[in-house]
Amino acid sequence: xxxxxxxxxxxxxxxxxxxxxxxxxxxxxxxxxxxxxxxxxxxxxxxxxxxxxxxxxxxxxxxxxxxxxxxxxxxxxxxxxxxxxxxxxxxxxxxxxxxxxxxxxxxxxxxxxxxxxxxxxxxxxxxxxxxxxxxxxxxxxxxxxxxxxxxxxxxxxxxxxxxxxxxxxxxxxxxxxxxxxxxxxxxxxxxxxxxxxxxxxxxxxxxxxxxxxxxxxxxxxxxxxxxxxxxxxxxxxxxxxxxxxxxxxxxxxxxxxxxxxxxxxxxxxxxxxxxxxxxxxxxxxxxxxxxx
Amino acid sequence: xxxxxxxxxxxxxxxxxxxxxxxxxxxxxxxxxxxxxxxxxxxxxxxxxxxxxxxxxxxxxxxxxxxxxxxxxxxxxxxxxxxxxxxxxxxxxxxxxxxxxxxxxxxxxxxxxxxxxxxxxxxxxxxxxxxxxxxxxxxxxxxxxxxxxxxxxxxxxxxxxxxxxxxxxxxxxxxxxxxxxxxxxxxxxxxxxxxxxxxxxxxxxxxxxxxxxxxxxxxxxxxxxxxxxxxxxxxxxxxxxxxxxxxxxxxxxxxxxxxxxxxxxxxxxxxxxx
Numbered sequence: 072x073x074x075x076x077x078x079x080x081x082x083x084x085x086x087x088x089x090x091x092x093x094x095x096x097x098x099x100x101x102x103x104x105x106x107x108x109x110x111x112x113x114x115x116x117x118x119x120x121x122x123x124x125x126x127x128x129x130x131x132x133x134x135x136x137x138x139x140x141x142x143x144x145x146x147x148x149x150x151x152x153x154x155x156x157x158x159x160x161x162x163x164x165x166x167x168x169x170x171x172x173x174x175x176x177x178x179x180x181x182x183x184x185x186x187x188x189x190x191x192x193x194x195x196x197x198x199x200x201x202x203x204x205x206x207x208x209x210x211x212x213x214x215x216x217x218x219x220x221x222x223x224x225x226x227x228x229x230x231x232x233x234x235x236x237x238x239x240x241x242x243x244x245x246x247x248x249x250x251x252x253x254x255x256x257x258x259x260x261x262x263x264x265x266x267x268x269x270x271x272x273x274x275x276x277x278x279x280x281x282x283x284x285x286x287x288x289x290x291x292x293x294x295x296x297x298x299x300x301x302x303x304x305x306x307x308x309x310x311x312x313x314x315x316x317x318x319x320x321x322x323x324x325x326x327x328x329x330x331x332x333x334x335x336x337x338x339x340x341x342x343x344x345x346x347x348x349x350x351x352x353x354x355x356x357x358x359x360x361x362x363x
Numbered sequence: 364x365x366x367x368x369x370x371x372x373x374x375x376x377x378x379x380x381x382x383x384x385x386x387x388x389x390x391x392x393x394x395x396x397x398x399x400x401x402x403x404x405x406x407x408x409x410x411x412x413x414x415x416x417x418x419x420x421x422x423x424x425x426x427x428x429x430x431x432x433x434x435x436x437x438x439x440x441x442x443x444x445x446x447x448x449x450x451x452x453x454x455x456x457x458x459x460x461x462x463x464x465x466x467x468x469x470x471x472x473x474x475x476x477x478x479x480x481x482x483x484x485x486x487x488x489x490x491x492x493x494x495x496x497x498x499x500x501x502x503x504x505x506x507x508x509x510x511x512x513x514x515x516x517x518x519x520x521x522x523x524x525x526x527x528x529x530x531x532x533x534x535x536x537x538x539x540x541x542x543x544x545x546x547x548x549x550x551x552x553x554x555x556x557x558x559x560x561x562x563x564x565x566x567x568x569x570x571x572x573x574x575x576x577x578x579x580x581x582x583x584x585x586x587x588x589x590x591x592x593x594x595x596x597x598x599x600x601x602x603x604x605x606x607x608x609x610x611x612x613x614x615x616x617x618x619x620x621x622x623x624x625x626x627x628x629x630x631x632x633x634x635x636x637x
Contacts, residue, residue, distance in 0.1 A: 110510055133542045134514025180513050180540065181459060218410065235456050236405040258513070261539045264404045264569060264608040290542045293613070332544030337613040337636060343592040353620045360626050 086229050096124035096252035096284040097159035097174060098143060104154035106140055114140035115309040117154070127285045132305030133332040138214040138288045141178060141305070142255045146175035173202055176251035180258045182242035191217070192226040193239055198249040216248035221270055236262045244272065246347065256287040260294050271300055292336040296320060296351035306331040321349040366436030369393040369416065369451065369531050373430035376415050385411040387588040388430070389430060393531060398553060400578035404608025408587040409567045410456055413535045416565060418442065418451035434531065449480065452529035454521055456536050458564045461520035470504040471635050473523045480527070487573040494526040497550045497556065513540040521549065525556070534566045536571060546570065550577050553554055575599050575612040583607050
């Protein structure tokens with residue numbers, strides 16, 4: 072792409088971003104994606120996956136099973152060794168990174184790989200500023216994102232004066248401020264206390280309610296069962312289970328789940344022991360007990 | 364051993380330049396072979412307490428410490444950093460901070476600490492294999508530490524602390540990035556290490572299910588002070604826990620949800636969630 076083309080793509084992204092969540096979420100398609108790191112470590116082996124606009128998808132699996140590698144293909148941070156990643160049918164290789172940045176927001180697992188500014192507000196403004204926002208529109212983006220993660224009072228703080236858990240919420244706010252139609256969160260609840268987990272849960276349900284696509288990597292099976300409608304289980308770089316929480320946490324799937332070093336959430340285990348069918352969440356277990 | 368244990372009495376701590384104290388009159392006792400869980404909301408002082416117990420605050424990062432921190436009867440203030448490091452090992456919250464960045468294999472990374480203690484080569488090698496086994500990561504030995512997943516890096520960081528064989532271990536969220544199997548692996552390893560080596564372990568953990576499994580006692584902090592403390596089972600079932608920013612264990616939560624819905628609690632239900 073030429074410099075002029077790149078600028079055009081940038082301003083197109085900015086124009087739509089300024090209009091709020093006007094951009095429709097693209098469909099996401101991974102077509103036989105394989106990826107090996109330069110040292111030869113094979114992280115993905117023939118992953119084929121289609122995610123429709125507005126879906127909420129949790130990706131779970133053992134440490135090192137390829138989850139983070141997978142999501143880094145969605146915004147072009149990594150390019151497949153073989154296979155293709157398509158957004159609305161268009162190969163991400165052919166899509167300029169500026170446009171990808173306006174479509175897919177990715178919050179890293181480790182916030183320290185993402186944060187760099189000397190002030191919380193500057194950190195959060197960086198993304199939307201690069202999308203072309205200025206002045207009151209930019210200020211409003213920053214304010215709304217900080218409010219969503221409960222960091223309003225820290226706007227002038229140096230990010231590194233925040234504890235790890237709040238740095239992680241700040242990294243989340245920086246991505247939220249981009250208002251991308253696709254939100255990708257790499258282990259958003261790790262290191263969070265009960266309030267932090269509740270904040271993250273609300274962020275996800277609001278984004279899903281707004282029609283955005285939310286994809287999150289998590290080891291927290293309660294969060295997964297309660298906040299997502301689809302669960303993708305990875306093992307050794309492959310997708311081994313893909314379905315609703317009821318399907319993936321149902322007793323029939325336990326052997327495959329355990330082979331992926333995962334455990335079903337406690338309500339699912341209790342429901343199965345009590346012969347109540349599949350009850351991945353507390354609410355479903357209580358409802359099944361009542362109906363008995 | 365008379366006076367054995369890691370004992371905090373009336374400990375207060377203020378970071379250099381901070382206007383408010385991060386810790387306020389903390390009393391805590393960690394005995395050899397025991398596991399004490401430390402819980403609390405974000406920024407309630409858990410990580411600061413880890414730094415104080417391990418002597419990094421104020422020893423390395425400055426600030427003002429009040430009260431007394433004694434390891435087996437000796438004030439940590441009177442110890443040099445390398446002496447304290449051998450008595451009390453600290454695992455940071457962010458594994459990437461822990462790794463040296465100077466080694467090209469996981470094996471060398473874990474050998475880094477024992478080598479710096481000047482131990483004989485054979486002893487270093489045997490400790491490294493022991494630590495790799497304890498953390499369940501022997502297959503990672505030849506891998507590049509810079510190319511590990513978040514969870515793998517956390518297990519390597521844990522093994523590198525274990526290889527120093529400290530009498531006391533201070534672990535700041537050792538399972539935060541781990542999958543359920545990795546979490547169980549670390550929990551089992553910590554329980555075994557406490558039992559077999561007699562190490563006293565202080566572990567910060569948001570996953571109260573882990574504390575329910577391995578902790579003898581649990582201490583909950585709020586704004587730098589001890590809000591709750593006592594035997595693990597009783598503390599983790601305390602109705603004030605959630606208001607202190609700590610999610611109760613899954614079994615405790617489930618029992619409450621069932622009872623709150625008006626369904627009668629039964630032995631069959633207790634067994635199903637047990």
